[in-house]
Amino acid sequence: MKKAIIFIVTVLCSTTIFAQTKNFLDTPYLETQARVDTMVTPDKIYLNIIIQEKDTKGRVSVEEQENQMAERFKAMGIDLEEQLVIKDASSNFKKYFLRQKEVLKSKQYSLLVYSGKELGEVMMALEQLDIANTSIEKTEYSKIDELELELKTRAVKKAMQKAEALTKPLGQKVGMAIHIADNSQYYPRYNQAPMMEMKAVSANMDKAQPLDIDFEKIKVETNVNVKFALSN
Missing domain, CATH: 3.30.110.170 (Protein of unknown function (DUF541), domain 1)
Structure with a gap:
């Protein structure tokens, strides 16, 4: 009896599917x-900025350059909380004579700007601060x-x-x-x-x-x- 019921259900399902297909083809x-x-x-442009300590006698620290950059951006009307994020902070080791080593720190940032004009203003400001290691990451709409x-x-x-x-x-x-x-x-x-x-x-x-x-x-x-x- 169970086999008969399964057979009937199978036949009904097959007939329904065939009918739907036939109706569509007809x-x-x-x-x-x-x-x-x-x-x-x-209208969303992401600028990659890397600040490094200068490998010179009177080098400027990363923190000092970072503060100068932040003050300049604020003066330009850039919202640091919304537009600037730190991507990476690292320390690089450079070898000197007689096994002497000195730690050279660097920080990487991502800055969001909303137009080519704003980006131009930012790039000019960074150039004036002697921060030249910048590149365009991506653009979005x-x-x-x-x-x-x-x-x-x-x-x-x-x-x-x-x-x-x-x-x-x-x-x-x-x-x-x-x-x-x-x-x-x-x-x-x-x-x-x-x-x-x-x-x-x-x-x-x-x-x-x-x-x-x-x-x-x-x-x-x-x-x-x-x-x-x-x-x-």
């Missing part, structure tokens, strides 16, 4: 694909999630327009969407070591203006595949 449909992309200017949703909406609308253009000459109408697939590829949410262009400034530091820096824009794209039911 529905006339048109499949279209649409891709939408855009370029955005990054803060509203990337909202932008992705907007692009997906535009892509589906574009797929609909393509479907209508294809069916109009045939005298058919585009019905409801019976299947939608988001085929967007995953991509980095930031530009690692982005390209940048710095415009020249005056050689006279007293009259120099902040660097005008243009960053490589971030490309954001989405790709959708939509199946539309057709009717006469």
